[in-house]
Amino acid sequence: MIRSVFRTAFSSGNSCMHFARATSPLPSALKFVRDFATVSSNKPLKGRITPTVRKNMPSYGPVSSEAYGIWFPEGKKYEDSDFFERLIIEGNGPALELGCGDGRLLVPYVAKGLDVDGLDLSPHMLDMCRKRAEKKRLKVSLYLQAMQDLLIPRKYKTLFVPYGSFMLISNLPEVKKALSRFHDHLLPKGKLAIPLFIPTEADIHQAAPKEGEWRLRREGTRADGATIRCYEKARFDKNNQIENADYKYEVIQAGQIVGTETEDLTLRWHTQGQFHALLKDAGFENVQCVRDYSQEPASEKDCEFTFVATK
Numbered sequence: 001m002i003r004s005v006f007r008t009a010f011s012s013g014n015s016c017m018h019f020a021r022a023t024s025p026l027p028s029a030l031k032f033v034r035d036f037a038t039v040s041s042n043k044p045l046k047g048r049i050t051p052t053v054r055k056n057m058p059s060y061g062p063v064s065s066e067a068y069g070i071w072f073p074e075g076k077k078y079e080d081s082d083f084f085e086r087l088i089i090e091g092n093g094p095a096l097e098l099g100c101g102d103g104r105l106l107v108p109y110v111a112k113g114l115d116v117d118g119l120d121l122s123p124h125m126l127d128m129c130r131k132r133a134e135k136k137r138l139k140v141s142l143y144l145q146a147m148q149d150l151l152i153p154r155k156y157k158t159l160f161v162p163y164g165s166f167m168l169i170s171n172l173p174e175v176k177k178a179l180s181r182f183h184d185h186l187l188p189k190g191k192l193a194i195p196l197f198i199p200t201e202a203d204i205h206q207a208a209p210k211e212g213e214w215r216l217r218r219e220g221t222r223a224d225g226a227t228i229r230c231y232e233k234a235r236f237d238k239n240n241q242i243e244n245a246d247y248k249y250e251v252i253q254a255g256q257i258v259g260t261e262t263e264d265l266t267l268r269w270h271t272q273g274q275f276h277a278l279l280k281d282a283g284f285e286n287v288q289c290v291r292d293y294s295q296e297p298a299s300e301k302d303c304e305f306t307f308v309a310t311k
């Protein structure tokens with residue numbers, strides 16, 4: 001079963017929520033800048049990271065990005081590793097991971113000789129990714145850009161957006177724009193893969209047991225022995241299919257809090273029917289929806305599914 005990074009509760013036995021398409025006003029769009037900077041593995045992160053990008057970067061700051069590597073360490077095979085690897089190999093051409101983060105998947109794929117580039121909105125995540133690649137003496141091409149603004153000089157046989165990251169585009173016009181940009185950046189017959197989930201009642205209860213209360217979400221130990229704790233406070237707007245989650249990070253050394261960071265994530269979930277229609281509207285063909293990371297078609301009851309569509 002897929003466990004998206006955004007969910008930690010297991011949802012077996014719980015039915016997910018299928019809501020009608022949102023009709024009331026959507027939350028205001030984050031204003032992303034169209035600039036992008038390429039980051040090669042052996043150069044420091046630089047480029048046109050304007051103050052506007054910094055101001056509007058919603059999440060994945062330095063502590064959050066470091067913590068991500070603790071929650072999802074290197075050298076492990078993850079539940080989605082084989083799924084995307086197979087797709088990239090079948091694509092038999094260049095691939096791009098959108099929202100590549102710290103290279104959890106990208107770096108092992110490049111280490112296996114696959115031609116995979118990465119794109120992310122967080123310079124901190126890209127920096128972690130670059131460092132991971134450098135440790136293995138690998139060259140990676142990374143782009144600092146919002147995926148809904150995707151505009152880069154290369155086209156791909158495979159585009160993939162792992163771990164529910166696509167749901168971080170919470171504004172519907174931006175969702176449509178992203179899918180259209182993805183379509184433009186695929187080579188003929190290229191494929192797009194996007195795993196999604198619909199929160200179950202158990203997910204909602206676990207993320208938000210009591211409205212307005214912080215709960216400890218994750219805890220881990222850094223290489224220098226410091227503890228990193230992440231607290232979460234979430235709100236769910238079921239009618240609009242939106243989750244707003246606030247996170248608070250604490251870095252604790254010798255019993256003292258030596259660092260803190262906050263982040264806000266807004267996630268939009270899509271029903272299978274809604275997302276199928278969005279992909280078709282963006283020009284995709286042969287739209288398939290499989291259960292988790294399997295090859296089996298998803299049933300309507302599945303809350304965790306992956307769309308694979310062809311240009």
Ligand SMILES: C[S@@+](CC[C@H](N)C(=O)[O-])C[C@H]1O[C@@H](n2cnc3c(N)ncnc32)[C@H](O)[C@@H]1O
Nearest residue numbers: 060099100101104120121122125146147162163
């Ligand atoms: C949950 S992490 C996933 C990282 C990596 N793909 C993985 O599977 O481990 C989500 C990533 O998406 C990035 N992200 C969020 N919104 C984005 C956007 N609009 N465009 C590009 N990247 C985005 C974040 O900075 C973060 O690195």
